[in-house]
Amino acid sequence: MTDLVLALDFGGTKIAAALVDPLGAVVRSSRVPTPAVDPWDAVVSVVSTVVQDSAVAGVGIASAGPVDTVAGTVSPINVPSWRAFPLRSSVAALFPGVPVELAGDGVCMALGEHWCGxxxxxxxxxxxxxxxxxxxxxxxxxxxxxxxxxxxxxxxxxxxxxxxxxxxxxxxxxxxxxxxxxxxxxxxxxxxxxxxxxxxxxxxxxxxxxxxxxxxxxxxxxxxxxxxxxxxxxxxxxxxxxxxxxxxxxxxxxxxxxxxxxxxxxxxxxxxxxxxxxxxxxxxxxxxxxxxxxxxxxx
Structure with missing residues (x-):
């Protein structure tokens, strides 16, 4: 079973993805500018670039907010084309059977610094x-x-x-x-x-x-x-x-x-x-x- 987790960081100016090992080290990463309209294709592209042929044990998503972690949706202030966008379920569809977690980018920044910083x-x-x-x-x-x-x-x-x-x-x-x-x-x-x-x-x-x-x-x-x-x-x-x-x-x-x-x-x-x-x-x-x-x- 793989120990790598796919991390996705979605924001108003950039979309980043990385494979992260059990110690919190970034193994491989990529980022692209956030398109002004309909950024989903950019999400798929950057995720594909990072994952390549690797298996992942789970996917964690950090997103600019507001977020709704109950519904799994995001409504980033600086991405007007996404309002109540079902980001968690959309990503989960790319990785059937793999757990997918979503949180606001501020929470993830704090958690990252708490874990490794x-x-x-x-x-x-x-x-x-x-x-x-x-x-x-x-x-x-x-x-x-x-x-x-x-x-x-x-x-x-x-x-x-x-x-x-x-x-x-x-x-x-x-x-x-x-x-x-x-x-x-x-x-x-x-x-x-x-x-x-x-x-x-x-x-x-x-x-x-x-x-x-x-x-x-x-x-x-x-x-x-x-x-x-x-x-x-x-x-x-x-x-x-x-x-x-x-x-x-x-x-x-x-x-x-x-x-x-x-x-x-x-x-x-x-x-x-x-x-x-x-x-x-x-x-x-x-x-x-x-x-x-x-x-x-x-x-």
Whole structure:
């Protein structure tokens, strides 16, 4: 019997697949851009490229959300052609008789870091991806926690500014409206930052590292927002650890210093004294490793 698990990571910008061994190592992988319309054929293509003639013991799927893990459907915000798309059953039809598990990409990122990355040894943790948006997932008592529909831990939509800007989720003042990369650039422009039309969070980080005042403030605002969201999640779920990854987090202490400073102010309950923040270690493979872990944990 094979020990390899097929992991699929479906997002608004890329579709990735990998074969993952029992130790969480990626044996073979492939990724393609997500087509703007009807991405199913791209899913089949990338899966076929990775599987080739290999047998798999199971399939784990990480998907951008919202997801419905009861129905096995996904409705990614950035893929408007998929609303309540039956991703789990569609993938299962490609692998008859093989178990197929589905979870949100934030949950899988957290689970991957918990299994093989910066979250090893933690029992209760949140994983965050601070990138174009702010995603997240929970591992509670050593196991992934998706809640009623599979969307628990979506920390980017914790409100950090009561009168803040509208968010893509339909709410206002979410952490994502402050700490998402494009939102950081928008704020910096409004504050007077002179930058090229194609400026992104990476250019903003470079300007901050060069000592420019407005980019530094943009990262300080983002770190404070993420820190407040972590403090709220930690207080509710009694967490010991937050693992933070994603493109914006690659700026290092520009983001992590204000996160830790904010936790000193906002995580004041005695049971949060040991709350720790660590940088993610698995990079773009966290979701794939976590998707594989979904299968490992139920076998």
């Amino acid at each position: 910066a979250g090893q040894g933690a029992r209760d943790m949140v994983g965050l991806v601070v990138s174009t948006g702010v995603g997240g997932g929970l591992v509670l008592d050593g196991r992934p926690f998706g809640g009623r529909t599979g969307n628990a831990g979506h920390i980017g939509h914790v409100v950090v500014e009561a009168d803040g800007l509208p968010c893509s989720c339909g709410g206002r003042g979410c952490a994502e409206t402050v700490a998402g990369g494009p939102r950081m650039v928008e704020w910096a422009r409004r504050a007077g930052w002179q930058a090229p039309d194609d400026a992104d969070a990476a250019l903003l980080a470079a300007a901050a590292l060069a000592g420019e005042e407005i980019p530094l403030e943009a990262f300080d605002r983002a770190g404070r927002a993420v820190g407040m969201a972590i403090a709220g999640a930690a207080a509710v779920c009694d967490l010991e650890l937050a693992v933070v990854g994603g493109g914006v987090a690659q700026a290092g202490e520009l983001l992590f210093e204000p996160i830790r400073r904010t936790l000193k102010t906002h995580a004041g309950l005695s049971y949060l004294d040991g709350l720790e923040v660590r940088a993610a270690e698995l990079g773009g493979e966290a979701g794939l490793v976590g998707a594989a872990a979904l299968v490992r944990q139920v076998r």
